[in-house]
Amino acid sequence: MKSTEILNSLQVSLxxxxxxxxxxxxxHNFSKSVLIGLQxxxxxxxxxxxxxxxxxxxxxxxxxxLDITFxxxxxxxxxxxxxxxVTNIDFSIENKKVILVDDVFFTGRTVRSALDAIMTFGRxxxxxxxxxxxRRFVQNIPIKADYIGKSIDTIKEEKVSVLWKETNGxxxxxLYSPT
Amino acid sequence: xxxxxxSHLLGIKDLTKNDIQIIFSTADSFKEVxxxxxxxxxxxxxxxxxxxxxxxxxxTKLSFELAQKRLSADIINFSASSSSLNKGETLVxxxxxxxxxxxxxxxxxxxxxxxxSFLANKTKTVIINAGDGTHEHPTQALLDTFSIREKLxxxxxxxxxxxxxxxxxxxxxxxxxxxxxxxxxVMVCGPTTLIPKYMSELGVKISHNIExxxxxxxxxxxxxxxxxxxxxxxxxxxxxxxxQFQLNKTLLDKVDKPITILHPGPxxxxxxxxxxIADSEHSIILNQVENGVAVRMAIIYLLAGSIxxx
Numbered sequence: 296m297k298s299t300e301i302l303n304s305l306q307v308s309l310x311x312x313x314x315x316x317x318x319x320x321x322x323h324n325f326s327k328s329v330l331i332g333l334q335x336x337x338x339x340x341x342x343x344x345x346x347x348x349x350x351x352x353x354x355x356x357x358x359x360x361l362d363i364t365f366x367x368x369x370x371x372x373x374x375x376x377x378x379x380x381v382t383n384i385d386f387s388i389e390n391k392k393v394i395l396v397d398d399v400f401f402t403g404r405t406v407r408s409a410l411d412a413i414m415t416f417g418r419x420x421x422x423x424x425x426x427x428x429x430r431r432f433v434q435n436i437p438i439k440a441d442y443i444g445k446s447i448d449t450i451k452e453e454k455v456s457v458l459w460k461e462t463n464g465x466x467x468x469x470l471y472s473p474t
Numbered sequence: 475x476x477x478x479x480x481s482h483l484l485g486i487k488d489l490t491k492n493d494i495q496i497i498f499s500t501a502d503s504f505k506e507v508x509x510x511x512x513x514x515x516x517x518x519x520x521x522x523x524x525x526x527x528x529x530x531x532x533x534t535k536l537s538f539e540l541a542q543k544r545l546s547a548d549i550i551n552f553s554a555s556s557s558s559l560n561k562g563e564t565l566v567x568x569x570x571x572x573x574x575x576x577x578x579x580x581x582x583x584x585x586x587x588x589x590x591s592f593l594a595n596k597t598k599t600v601i602i603n604a605g606d607g608t609h610e611h612p613t614q615a616l617l618d619t620f621s622i623r624e625k626l627x628x629x630x631x632x633x634x635x636x637x638x639x640x641x642x643x644x645x646x647x648x649x650x651x652x653x654x655x656x657x658x659x660v661m662v663c664g665p666t667t668l669i670p671k672y673m674s675e676l677g678v679k680i681s682h683n684i685e686x687x688x689x690x691x692x693x694x695x696x697x698x699x700x701x702x703x704x705x706x707x708x709x710x711x712x713x714x715x716x717x718q719f720q721l722n723k724t725l726l727d728k729v730d731k732p733i734t735i736l737h738p739g740p741x742x743x744x745x746x747x748x749x750x751i752a753d754s755e756h757s758i759i760l761n762q763v764e765n766g767v768a769v770r771m772a773i774i775y776l777l778a779g780s781i782x783x784x
Contacts, residue, residue, distance in 0.1 A: 362503060364503070365503075365507065365515035365516070365517045365545075365775075366515060366516060366517075367517075370517050370518075370778075370779065371520075371778070371779060371781065375476065375477055376476070376477055376478075376775075376776055376779030376780070377779070378476045378496070378499070378500065379499075379500060379503035380503075381502070381503070381506075382503070382506050382507075411516070414512070415507075415510050415511065415512035415513075415514070415515075416510055416511060416512075417511055
């Protein structure tokens with residue numbers, strides 16, 4: 296597999312800042328809005344958005360993490376069992392504007408599962424979806440993102456890998472293509 | 475490794491330490507799920523499970539049933555008293571007939587030791603042992619150790635004493651295996667007649683003095699006297715047993731340190747444990763029941779992952 300860089304560290308940081316401004320335009324002071332990062336990789340982005348937003352609005356942004364394993368549609372269709380991650384939503388989402396956050400938007404199946412999963416915590420006022428990377432034209436399900444960091448054209452065999460400073464030492468987004 | 479090493483749950487003896495840790499971390503997730511406003515997940519919506527109870531049960535049966543419903547599985551229940559077993563059908567025939575109705579998994583409690591592994595050899599399905607005679611009760615041991623881990627942070631190097639009728643208790647044997655695999659020190663305590671000879675071969679300490687046992691331990695798991703399994707008299711009277719082996723406040727005051735108290739239920743209040751202690755802050759008896767649902771959800775979920783992949 297050969298890799299090409301989609302976004303470097305500076306570009307990731309600029310993109311996140313832009314996404315934050317877009318969020319503030321729609322959610323103002325976030326008093327009625329919450330961020331929910333999708334496990335496992337969406338939580339890094341959600342936390343990064345949270346810290347950027349809190350600097351801008353000078354207030355706390357409620358942020359949680361949601362594991363969607365038990366709502367997936369591919370149980371018993373994989374070689375290995377699906378092992379869950381931690382869900383941590385220590386606030387009510389009833390009547391809140393929920394923003395689901397994930398790093399890569401690919402088939403749309405994760406978001407579909409997340410929509411089911413989030414509803415088990417109550418009835419939000421609205422649900423939006425934010426992604427750092429949208430892979431265009433490959434969705435299996437009619438779901439669209441409301442906030443997009445960058446759209447890229449890929450084929451199914453390619454793989455997008457998002458590296459975070461917290462786990463890999465630097466922020467970088469790579470596209471792996473079959474050689 | 476994030477996969478169980480077994481496709482059935484017949485006993486703790488067959489599980490590895492890694493298996494138990496996978497079950498615990500999955501149960502952590504399910505514990506969070508069953509505390510949500512909507513406690514149900516759709517994971518097993520295409521799985522059918524039969525609960526075969528050839529012996530009476532309240533807690534285990536309800537706990538399994540609730541676990542299955544929370545996972546959205548379809549369930550059918552079977553109890554021996556109202557079945558064709560009375561008409562002479564064998565266990566294997568009963569199981570195969572149920573499996574013909576496209577059932578994916580069997581949960582079985584049976585009065586005979588070894589019944590679950592016998593059925594696992596004779597049928598092609600996933601079997602979970604919900605207690606077989608005086609052999610093993612793996613889900614109980616997993617929920618007991620899960621509850622200790624939750625209360626004390628870990629099991630490793632903890633000292634756990636099982637007090638009471640060790641001889642007739644499947645809970646005791648499963649607990650010994652589970653605790654040892656997780657690195658705990660185990661002691662059994664009870665009248666000489668109710669502690670089988672082979673106990674010393676399992677590497678557990680043996681005591682016949684409850685006060686000494688309590689001074690040694692961090693956790694005490696109180697077992698019920700299983701009068702229904704005792705064909706002969708093992709001690710002179712229940713009053714004498716109570717006098718020597720009851721967990722009560724006087725005894726705990728003498729020990730003078732916090733001891734976490736478990737009981738697999740049903741409790742005989744005033745016999746093996748007093749009400750005062752059963753309802754005290756150190757008792758995690760009701761936490762055990764809550765955790766039972768989460769642990770059973772985890773086991774069913776993990777084992778269901780391997781059945782007839784679509």
